[in-house]
Amino acid sequence: MFSRFAGGVHPREDKDTSGAAIEVMAAPKKVYVPFSQHTGKPAKPCIKKGDEVKIGMKIGEPDGLISAAVHASISGKVVDIVDHPHPVIGLSLCCVIEGDGTEDWVSNLQSDLNIEGLSKRQLLDAITQAGIVGLGGAAFPSHVKLSPPKGKDIDTLIINGCECEPILTADHRLMMEQSEAVIEGAKIFQKILGAASLIFGIEDNKNDAIQLFRNRGVRVLQLKTKYPQGAEKQLIKAILKREVPRGGLPMDVGCVVHNVGTCQAAFMAVKFRKPLIDRIVTVAGDGVRENKNVLVRIGTPVRDVIDFCGGYTGKPKKIVSGGPMMGIAQYADDVPVIKGTSGILVWNEITTVDPGSCVRCASCVDACPMGLMPTEIYGLVSNKKFDMAKEYGVLDCIECGCCAYVCPSAIPLVHYFKYGKNEVWRMSKK
Numbered sequence: 509m510f511s512r513f514a515g516g517v518h519p520r521e522d523k524d525t526s527g528a529a530i531e532v533m534a535a536p537k538k539v540y541v542p543f544s545q546h547t548g549k550p551a552k553p554c555i556k557k558g559d560e561v562k563i564g565m566k567i568g569e570p571d572g573l574i575s576a577a578v579h580a581s582i583s584g585k586v587v588d589i590v591d592h593p594h595p596v597i598g599l600s601l602c603c604v605i606e607g608d609g610t611e612d613w614v615s616n617l618q619s620d621l622n623i624e625g626l627s628k629r630q631l632l633d634a635i636t637q638a639g640i641v642g643l644g645g646a647a648f649p650s651h652v653k654l655s656p657p658k659g660k661d662i663d664t665l666i667i668n669g670c671e672c673e674p675i676l677t678a679d680h681r682l683m684m685e686q687s688e689a690v691i692e693g694a695k696i697f698q699k700i701l702g703a704a705s706l707i708f709g710i711e712d713n714k715n716d717a718i719q720l721f722r723n724r725g726v727r728v729l730q731l732k733t734k735y736p737q738g739a740e741k742q743l744i745k746a747i748l749k750r751e752v753p754r755g756g757l758p759m760d761v762g763c764v765v766h767n768v769g770t771c772q773a774a775f776m777a778v779k780f781r782k783p784l785i786d787r788i789v790t791v792a793g794d795g796v797r798e799n800k801n802v803l804v805r806i807g808t809p810v811r812d813v814i815d816f817c818g819g820y821t822g823k824p825k826k827i828v829s830g831g832p833m834m835g836i837a838q839y840a841d842d843v844p845v846i847k848g849t850s851g852i853l854v855w856n857e858i859t860t861v862d863p864g865s866c867v868r869c870a871s872c873v874d875a876c877p878m879g880l881m882p883t884e885i886y887g888l889v890s891n892k893k894f895d896m897a898k899e900y901g902v903l904d905c906i907e908c909g910c911c912a913y914v915c916p917s918a919i920p921l922v923h924y925f926k927y928g929k930n931e932v933w934r935m936s937k938k
């Protein structure tokens with residue numbers, strides 16, 4: 509069993525939906541599809557108000573090197589292109605589509621292609637056209653990750669099946685229900701990258717998935733359940749014992765990491781020319797009547813998904829998009845599900861503690877999987893010493909939340925680090 513990264517925490521797993529088969533939610537009446545759903549520049553709208561669209565039609569073109577295409581997730585009419593609440597960045601330009609009640613796709617989709625003879629370029633092109641991004645949360649455009657610059661040879665492709673965030677089980681269900689598509693997608697990535705090795709990393713709380721994938725003939729490493737086992741650098745360290753240098757990328761140590769959901773989406777893009785128009789979301793918490801895993805169209809308002817799950821059980825105190833460790837609290841339930849939405853968590857009961865002063869216990873230092881000194885960075889950021897915070901590695905913070913989780917003074921450390929990173933970036937742009 510492998511777990512060789514330092515730090516990390518063991519929160520309660522609470523993966524109560526791990527046996528809940530994926531349910532398909534019907535197309536909602538209206539979707540709000542943001543042009544910004546990925547790391548990098550937002551897509552450029554290529555439709556206008558009043559246009560008729562069909563499922564899978566491109567509505568946003570990638571803009572620049574790091575960007576991704578965006579597609580209509582329902583068939584209907586574009587009724588607006590307007591700023592709308594966004595679960596990650598607060599507000600984003602969205603294409604508002606009112607459904608026409610049909611399930612009409614753009615032509616040339618849903619054909620079962622023979623993909624054996626496709627070249628690397630053709631495979632990559634299909635993935636780019638489909639707007640595939642990392643579905644583990646970061647939503648980095650996949651075609652960029654699959655195009656390492658000259659001189660960066662990739663020997664190992666790691667497929668991340670850890671799903672180390674508590675509560676979330678969407679990846680687990682996907683592995684159990686669509687293992688073939690996940691494996692075929694991984695093989696497509698391997699072919700594009702020319703990587704000699706393909707390794708799946710799965711935590712030992714998903715032994716059924718480990719067994720299933722081994723039975724299908726792929727190499728699986730059983731990883732110790734520990735948060736954040738699924739973070740790229742920690743996964744590489746645990747599996748290959750390689751250290752990604754500070755400020756560096758996995759490709760600097762000869763590997764690339766993709767999530768299992770991304771593999772499945774890429775397979776669908778290559779085999780059926782299906783753009784990324786839906787994703788699996790875990791819906792859980794005491795504030796929602798039925799906890800389940802749901803296949804949801806991109807752009808569906810969170811409130812519609814909650815209705816699909818039987819509605820609220822009371823007046824929610826907290827709604828989170830994502831997992832309990834890295835997810836983002838929402839101020840409204842009209843935010844849409846986007847490509848990176850792995851979970852929707854609703855709580856009626858939450859304990860809030862007023863933050864106290866730092867007692868210099870160093871628990872955060874022990875917990876940090878990046879080897880940072882959160883207590884020092886917190887002091888520097890709160891005193892607006894951003895240059896020094898940069899020297900102390902604030903940009904290396906992966907915002908995993910381990911430090912805040914263990915902090916006895918309940919200091920919202922990640923909040924400070926996000927703020928510090930933004931200030932450092934702002935200063936460097938100047």
Ligand code: SF4
Nearest residue numbers: 876905906908909911
């Ligand atoms: S949030 Fe940042 S500083 Fe805190 S434990 Fe994670 S990587 Fe370390």
Ligand code: SF4
Nearest residue numbers: 866867869870872915
């Ligand atoms: S865990 Fe909290 S109280 Fe302890 S050193 Fe870190 S910031 Fe200070």
